[in-house]
Amino acid sequence: MKSPPPLTLEQVQHFHDEGYVIVPDVFAPADLEPLRRELHAAVDEKVRALHAEGRLTQLHANLDFDHRLAALHRDSPVNGEAVMKHLEGLRGGGCHAPEMFGVITHRQLLAKVASLLGAEEIVGSSVYRLRPKLPNLGRGIVPWHQDSGYFAAACDHQLIITCWIPLVDANVANGCMQILPRAHRTGVAPHHTGGNAGFLVIKDDDLPDDPRRAVTAACPRGGVVFMTNLTPHCSTPNTADHIRWSIDLRYQSAEVPNNVGLWPGETDAAGFASSEFYEKVTVACYPPEADFLVHSRKEPAAVTDHAGYVRRREAYDRTRSKFSAYARWPQGLPSTEPARSGH
Ligand SMILES: O=C(O)CCC(=O)C(=O)O
Incomplete structure (x- = not known):
């Protein structure tokens, strides 16, 4: 079967220079229908x-x-x-339906991710989320952060790609993301707990650039906003009359720490699940949930099928991890709502 097209050199360059790239036509309109249904x-x-x-x-x-x-x-x-x-499931994003897996492993998407990672051995990061952002729903507003704020510090210098995928046309009215361009090269900024709805937040003074320079990341349905894990971003209120449905998926090279092949019990032996301290976490970038292999040139037979993915996801869902993304950061403002799990 012919491989789907990668990103163009200009798109890859834009991603590395600006910290993001918006690609309007990754999916055919019909591709997202099964998940919407x-x-x-x-x-x-x-x-x-x-x-x-x-x-x-x-x-x-x-x-x-x-x-x-x-x-x-x-x-x-x-x-x-x-x-x-x-x-959203137990863990804030635990939709394991075949239709979700179909988007996560979509060949067009993985071809584009491969061109950004420069790798053919690709792991689906454990952190993926479904976001039904309702009109005027306070907790839909996500404050400034970098995705690395939620990951183990051992992964601060690794590349983990966020693919933000709207299931409707996303625009400023329904609360699409805002991105701070060219601000992904100075490492992880200080985050605080207690941001809106319990999210982590980078205070304005700690942002690597003036938030007034933010780019509005409008994106049509079928498109994808690709970002690095160090790209500061936030999202604004949904003032439209409809729901801004979106999912955000993450991918990394298999060289980056991950828990593929490890079951929650075995991770104790690997040393992090028994540790209270995020500094000691070196096995996976986000240990509470299961990573899974989505593409491999070297060992295609090892790529996860839907049944294997569900087994892994559910095994982690049933297991309480001691890792907390929040333990790394000082307390900021008292949260208006209890922290939701993970990201
Ligand atoms: O969907 C949103 O409003 C925010 C998403 C986000 O912050 C993320 O995907 O990291």
């Missing part, structure tokens, strides 16, 4: 369960994927949160 079905399932428990009367069954959860949340924030928890 699956998530819509998951919303429906939970709404009907809440209805059966007598917790809501209005199903909003006539509304489409981009509007239904927002209407439910407007009627009852408690029910809206219950649906989001159901979608």
Whole structure:
């Protein structure tokens, strides 16, 4: 089978110079439909369960994927949160559906990631998230941070690529990301705990550049915002009438510390799960969740299939890790909401 096209040299250059590149046409419009349909079905399932428990009367069954959860949340924030928890899974991002795996392992996407990593042995980073950003939902606003703020310090100098993938056209009105360009070369900035909704935050004075120089990372559905783990970014309120659905996936070279091939119990033997201190974590960049091999030229048979991925993800989901991304950073402002797991 012919390989899908990599990024152009100009796109790769832009990524390394600016710390990000926005590629508008990674997916064909139909490619994201199975995931959108699956998530819509998951919303429906939970709404009907809440209805059966007598917790809501209005199903909003006539509304489409981009509007239904927002209407439910407007009627009852408690029910809206219950649906989001159901979608997000135990760990804030634990959607293991085949349709999610289909996007994570999409050949067009992996070809582009390979050209940024300069590697053909590619690990799907354990940290991937689904974000239903509802209109005017306070916790949808993500403060300034670098993804490395959440990773083990041993990975500060490694490249981990974030692929931010909107499931709707993302723009300033529905709260797309803001990115600080050319600010990814000075290492990990000090972060503080207690940012909006419990996220980590880089205070304005600690940002590597003036936040007024931020670029609005609008991106059409089908496109991807590629960023480095050191690129400062945040996202703004959703003031539109629909949900800004997005997922963010991460990839790294297999040379970068990862827990592929290790099960949660075995990680004790490897020395980090029993450690209270993030400094000692050298096995994986984000140990609480499972990394998995998504592409290999050397050993294609070792690439994870969907069943293997679910086994690994669920085994980690069931295991409490002592690693905390928050332990690394000083307390900032008291959080307005309890910290959500991980990133
Ligand atoms: O989706 C958002 O609003 C923020 C995403 C983000 O911060 C990330 O992917 O690291």
